[in-house]
Amino acid sequence: MNYEDFFTNRSTSEISKDLLGRTLSFNNGNEILSGTIVEAEAYVGVKDRAAHSYGGRRSQANEGLYRPGGSLYIYSQRQYFFFDVACQAAGEPQGVLIRAIDPLTGIDTMIKNRNGKTGPLLTNGPGKMMQALGITSRKWDLARLEDSPFDIDINHKRKIEEITALPRVGINQSDPKWAKKKLRFIVAGNPYVSDIKKKDVKKNHGFI
DNA sequence: AGATGGATTTTCT
DNA sequence: GAAAATCCATCTA
Numbered sequence: 001m002n003y004e005d006f007f008t009n010r011s012t013s014e015i016s017k018d019l020l021g022r023t024l025s026f027n028n029g030n031e032i033l034s035g036t037i038v039e040a041e042a043y044v045g046v047k048d049r050a051a052h053s054y055g056g057r058r059s060q061a062n063e064g065l066y067r068p069g070g071s072l073y074i075y076s077q078r079q080y081f082f083f084d085v086a087c088q089a090a091g092e093p094q095g096v097l098i099r100a101i102d103p104l105t106g107i108d109t110m111i112k113n114r115n116g117k118t119g120p121l122l123t124n125g126p127g128k129m130m131q132a133l134g135i136t137s138r139k140w141d142l143a144r145l146e147d148s149p150f151d152i153d154i155n156h157k158r159k160i161e162e163i164t165a166l167p168r169v170g171i172n173q174s175d176p177k178w179a180k181k182k183l184r185f186i187v188a189g190n191p192y193v194s195d196i197k198k199k200d201v202k203k204n205h206g207f208i
Numbered sequence: 209a210g211a212t213g214g215a216t217t218t219t220c221t
Numbered sequence: 222g223a224a225a226a227t228c229c230a231t232c233t234a
Contacts, residue, residue: 041226050226061219077225079216084226097226127227170226197209 003145006154007069012087012094016042017185021157021207024101026133027149033109033133035101035123036158038187038206039194041168043084045094049178050171053093064142065093072148074141080127081135085145085152099126099169099184102192102205109134125194159208162188169194 007015017040025034043051043065052062052075064073065086073084073095084095101123103110110122110132123129140148165182173179186193189202 043226052226059220075226076218078218078227080227082226099226125227131228168226172225 001154003070003152003154004068007085007087008089012042012044012096013183013185015087016040016096016183017163018157019096019098019152020163020185020187021160023104023151023153023156024098025105025151025153026135027151028106028109028134029149031106031109033106035103035129035192036187036207037098037100037152038102038190038192039098039100040185041097041099042087042183042185043095043097044183045088045092048094049175050168051093051095056093058093062093065095066091067142070145072140072143072145072150074135074138076138078127081130081138082126083130083135083150097126098129100124100192100194101129102187102190103132120191122192124192124196160187161202161204161206161208164188 019037019040022037023034024037025032045053046056053065064071067086068090069087071086073086075082083098087094087096111118113134114122114132123132164186166184167180168184171179187206189206191201
C-alpha cells in the first residue's frame with residue numbers, strides 16, 4: 001500500500017474515518033514528534049459549500065487540494081497553520097483536515113512549542129496541533145507525504161471502540177445543508193478531541 | 209460549564 | 222476592506 005492508493009479509490013469520508021487510530025509523525029530534524037490521529041474532517045470538493053475548493057475555486061493558496069491524493073495542503077489563518085492531505089485524483093479538489101492527535105512521542109518538545117500548556121490543550125485542535133509540532137510556515141505545502149518530514153502510518157492502526165460522526169467545526173452556517181453534514185469523525189471518548197465534554201471522556205481514550 | 213469578544217494575518221474582492 | 226476549516230482570556234451561573 002502506498003500513499004496515493006490510500007488517499008484515492010474510495011470516498012473522502014471513508015479515508016477520513018480510516019485515518020483515526022493511525023500515527024501521524026513529524027521529524028523536526030532532531031526528534032520525532034508523533035501522536036495518534038483522533039479527529040479528522042472530510043472536505044468533499046466543488047459541491048461542498050464549506051470547502052476551500054467550493055465551486056471550483058482555485059488559487060495559489062489552495063492549489064494543494066487539486067494535487068493527487070497524498071499531497072499536502074498546508075494553509076494558514078490567524079497566525080495558525082492547518083494540516084490537510086489531498087484526497088482523490090489530481091484535479092478533484094477534495095481533502096481531509098487532521099484536527100487532533102493523542103500525543104505519543106516528543107511530548108516535552110510539544111509542551112515547549114505550546115508555551116507550557118499540557119494535557120489535551122497540547123493538541124486538541126488543528127491550530128494547536130501544528131503549533132505543538134513546531135510548524136511556523138507553509139514550507140511543506142504541496143509536498144508529497146513521502147517526500148516530507150511528515151508521516152502517516154498506513155500499515156498499522158490502533159483498534160477503536162467507537163467512531164462518531166459529527167458536523168464540522170467553525171464553518172459558514174449560511175448553507176445549513178452543508179453546515180450540518182456529518183463529515184467530522186472522532187474517536188469517541190478520547191480527551192484530545194476538540195470540545196469534548198469531560199463527562200464523555202473514557203479512561204481508555206476510546207481505544208481497545 | 210457555557211457564552212462572549214478580542215487578537216492577528218493571510219488571502220481575496 | 223472584510224472574511225476566515227482558530228484560540229484564549231474572561232465573564233456569568
